[in-house]
Amino acid sequence: MLSLFDQGAPEPAPAAFNLAAYVLAAGLATPEKIALQVVGATGAERWSYAALTDAVRGTGAGLRALGLSPGDRVLLRLSNSVDFPIVYLGAIAAGLIPVPTSSQLTVPEVTAIGAEIRPALIAASDGVSLPEAPDCPVLSGAALTALRATAPCDYAMGDPDRLAYIIYTSGSSGRPRAVMHAHRAVWARRMMYRGWYDLQPFDRLLHAGAFNWTYTLGTGLMDPWAMGATALIPAAGTEPRQLPLLLKRYDATIFAAAPGVYRQMLRHHAKFDLPRLRHGLSAGEKLPATIRHGWENATGTEVHEALGMSECSTFISAAPGHPAPEGASGFPQPGRRIAVLGDDGQPVARGEAGILAISRRDPGLFLGYLGAEEETAQKMSGEWFLTGDTVAMDAANAVTYLGRGDDMMNAGGYRVSPLEVEHAMAHCPGITDCAAVEVTVKADTSVIALFYTGDAQDEAALAAHAAAHLARYKQPRLYLHHDVLPRGPNNKLSRRALRLAYEARMTAPQNGETA
Numbered sequence: 001m002l003s004l005f006d007q008g009a010p011e012p013a014p015a016a017f018n019l020a021a022y023v024l025a026a027g028l029a030t031p032e033k034i035a036l037q038v039v040g041a042t043g044a045e046r047w048s049y050a051a052l053t054d055a056v057r058g059t060g061a062g063l064r065a066l067g068l069s070p071g072d073r074v075l076l077r078l079s080n081s082v083d084f085p086i087v088y089l090g091a092i093a094a095g096l097i098p099v100p101t102s103s104q105l106t107v108p109e110v111t112a113i114g115a116e117i118r119p120a121l122i123a124a125s126d127g128v129s130l131p132e133a134p135d136c137p138v139l140s141g142a143a144l145t146a147l148r149a150t151a152p153c154d155y156a157m158g159d160p161d162r163l164a165y166i167i168y169t170s171g172s173s174g175r176p177r178a179v180m181h182a183h184r185a186v187w188a189r190r191m192m193y194r195g196w197y198d199l200q201p202f203d204r205l206l207h208a209g210a211f212n213w214t215y216t217l218g219t220g221l222m223d224p225w226a227m228g229a230t231a232l233i234p235a236a237g238t239e240p241r242q243l244p245l246l247l248k249r250y251d252a253t254i255f256a257a258a259p260g261v262y263r264q265m266l267r268h269h270a271k272f273d274l275p276r277l278r279h280g281l282s283a284g285e286k287l288p289a290t291i292r293h294g295w296e297n298a299t300g301t302e303v304h305e306a307l308g309m310s311e312c313s314t315f316i317s318a319a320p321g322h323p324a325p326e327g328a329s330g331f332p333q334p335g336r337r338i339a340v341l342g343d344d345g346q347p348v349a350r351g352e353a354g355i356l357a358i359s360r361r362d363p364g365l366f367l368g369y370l371g372a373e374e375e376t377a378q379k380m381s382g383e384w385f386l387t388g389d390t391v392a393m394d395a396a397n398a399v400t401y402l403g404r405g406d407d408m409m410n411a412g413g414y415r416v417s418p419l420e421v422e423h424a425m426a427h428c429p430g431i432t433d434c435a436a437v438e439v440t441v442k443a444d445t446s447v448i449a450l451f452y453t454g455d456a457q458d459e460a461a462l463a464a465h466a467a468a469h470l471a472r473y474k475q476p477r478l479y480l481h482h483d484v485l486p487r488g489p490n491n492k493l494s495r496r497a498l499r500l501a502y503e504a505r506m507t508a509p510q511n512g513e514t515a
Contacts, residue, residue, distance in 0.1 A: 002347040003340035003354065003393040010335035010363060013160035013187035020060075020093035021155040022186055024053050026201070026228035035225055038082060039206070039250050040235030041242060047082065052225075055148040057155075059090030062147030063121070066137070070095035070156060072120035073166070077110065079103050079125035080210040080236040083144060085221050087123045090147070092164055092183075095156030099166045099178075102414075103128045103212055104471035109176075113168065116178060116371065160184035166370060167214055169310035170408065170417040178370035179310050188364030189223055189313065195333030196281065196306050196317035197254065199227050203278075206232035206247055208240070208257035215284055215413060218313060219256050240264035244272045251276045258284035258413040259291055262303065263444065266294045277301050279320055283308065284413025286401050288444035289326065305329045307401060309387055309415070311366040311379075312358055316399050328398040336362060340393050345381045353402055356391045357384035407495045409438035409448055411473045416448065418495060421476065424469040430456025433485050436476065437495045439502050449478035451485060451498050 027035055027049030035052045038045040047055075063074065074091045076098055078084045084100070091098040099117050101110065107129045114122075114131035124130060124140040139147075164183040168176045193199045197219075207220025211233060224231040232250050234243065240261050247255060253276050262282065265272075280295060280303035287305040295303045307329050308314030315336050318324035322331065332338040337359035339347045348354040358365060365385055368376040379386050390402040409416045421436035432454035439449045456462060459479050466475040486497040 001350045001395060003350055003352065004347045005332040005336065005338040005393070005397050007332075007334050007336070009337075009361065010188070010191060013184045013363065015160070016157040017160035017183050017187070018093065018155040018157050019164045019183040019186045020056060020089040021157070023089060023222045023226050024049070024056065026226060027053060030228060033228070034230050036082065036221070036231045036233065037250060038233050038235050039246050040238060041245065044250065045082070045235075049225075049228075052086075054152060055086050056089045057093055057152030058148040058150040059086055060092075060094030060096075061153035062150035063091060063096060064094050064153060065150060066121065066139075068094075068096055068120050071097060071163075073097045073099055073117050075114060075117065075119035075122045075131075076100045076212070077103065077122055077124040077128045077130055078212055079128055080212060081125065082211065083123075083125065084211040085217065086148065087144070088165070088217065093155050094153045095158075097163060097165060099168075100212060100214065100217065101168060102471055102473075103210075104473060105129060106467075106469055106471060107132060108469055109471060113176070113178075117166065158183075160187065161367075163367060167310055170415045170420060175417075176420065177372060177375065180367040180370055182367055184363045185313070185366075186222060186226070188362065189218065189226070191333040191335040191364075192219075192223065192306075192314060192317065193227070194319065195331070195335075196304060196314060196319050197223065198279070198320040199223060199229060199254070201228040203227070203229040203253045204232055204251055204276075205229060205254040205256060206234070206243075206250065206252040208234060208243060208255070208261045209413075210236070213413075214310065215256075215258070219281065219283070241268035244269055244274065247272070247274050247277060253278045254281065255279075256281040256283075258282065259287045259444075260285075260412050262287075262291045262295055266291065266298060270298060272299045274299055274301070279304060281306065283314055285410045286329070290444055307356075307389065307391075307399070309389075311385065311387075312362060312364050315358055315362070315364065316356075325394075325396075325398050328394070328400045330399060331397050332399070338393075338399075339384060340391055340399075341381065341384060341386070345384075350395050351392055353390055353392050356387045356389045356399070357381070358387065359383055360385055407437070409436065410446070411438075411448055414473045416474050421448065421450065421470065421474055424474075425450055425452070425462070425466060425476070427469075428456060428462060428465040430454050430461075435485050435493050435495050435498055437499045437502075439478070439499050441478075441506065447477035448475070449480055449502065450476035451480045451482055451502075453482055453485060457481065 031050035209216035306314035306317035318330035340354040418436035
């Protein structure tokens with residue numbers, strides 16, 4: 001039996017389609033229902049579906065009134081606020097192409113992005129880094145908010161396969177890649193409703209992430225709105241230990257977060273009194289079994305994991321009524337076509353390890369990498385898009401994550417290329433050679449470590465250099481000096497050898513202890 005899953009193609013998106021129109025359509029039936037609450041310990045900011053829709057369509061019209069034309073790109077440099085989804089959806093409603101980016105990016109990082117996408121406008125929050133000498137207008141503060149009051153735009157309808165938005169992900173080449181997605185990407189998310197969420201119109205889904213994270217944008221906002229449910233987002237500055245109180249106070253029925261947030265919540269609380277909670281959702285990185293069991297013991301509810309990537313969001317998941325067996329992440333979502341491929345590009349036998357692949361016909365799969373046709377083609381193998389994740393599929397279709405097929409790292413749910421970190425740190429005075437590696441520092445906890453050679457010994461100076469050139473989530477947490485870094489016969493850096501040696505030292509018996 002081969003590692004191949006195919007339940008048939010999902011229903012195609014309508015021929016005339018707009019992502020923003022789809023997301024907000026369900027709210028038309030309940031205009032006064034709360035679509036969004038920004039919740040904190042001292043109260044909540046509330047948005048009805050009517051107010052949200054007016055703000056989105058007004059923003060779209062306001063952007064067009066500034067002289068932007070369909071297809072123009074709008075770079076989003078926005079902080080953790082409701083401005084983010086409003087400008088994002090407003091741009092799409094009007095036929096523009098938003099490019100959401102992390103507010104943590106440094107000036108060099110965002111300058112490189114600006115040079116690549118050449119935006120017609122930058123929508124910015126105060127205090128968020130901007131490209132050096134931007135060659136387009138920058139709209140911020142009251143001027144950005146004022147767009148909401150513009151008479152609403154009509155939705156720009158069209159082919160669901162046309163470009164809707166661009167997001168950035170770390171590429172294996174070390175250079176962040178611009179991932180182009182079609183309007184149909186949001187339609188494909190319907191497969192998650194049954195395959196992961198069990199999302200219903202009555203649900204109140206609290207996502208622990210910031211507005212400007214794509215995991216929050218999809219799972220925490222667009223999917224609840226497309227269902228006519230209520231999205232709950234913690235106010236800026238909310239700490240994980242405060243989330244149980246917010247979950248209870250605001251009657252959350254579904255909770256979504258990255259594994260690290262679950263870990264921090266369990267560190268501060270042994271039990272949670274959450275009578276309305278139905279289940280939790282986890283994505284961004286592998287969910288350790290200890291966290292899954294800890295959550296179940298603390299709440300009496302299950303937490304369901306999902307695997308995915310920027311190029312296709314999530315497509316492997318567990319769900320209420322279909323939980324993953326011990327050690328597995330989940331199952332292919334209904335409507336997906338998934339395979340586990342060997343070196344020959346063919347599906348391996350059930351139970352064997354291989355590279356996880358998703359059909360190029362999947363409606364959620366990206367259009368390609370902007371300006372990188374060769375790298376796009378390298379990820380394709382016949383019918384399949386190769387994710388780079390090593391997995392195994394059992395006879396019941398359960399998929400177990402075994403690791404990356406390359407050296408890509410995971411930092412709090414963000415994939416980070418070691419080459420990008422190494423390129424930034426190689427220019428630090430005193431470093432002659434370096435390697436960025438994700439290492440395990442204790443059970444269920446890993447960090448980015450920089451192994452380096454040279455005269456640099458001041459960790460504060462190394463950290464300052466990293467802070468000036470890398471977003472916070474890309475910065476190393478450990479700096480480890482070596483006389484020489486291991487390399488193979490072809491002088492290729494062996495990050496695996498560094499990781500294994502470090503983790504062996506960490507677990508080796510000390511001072512005469514026995515293992």
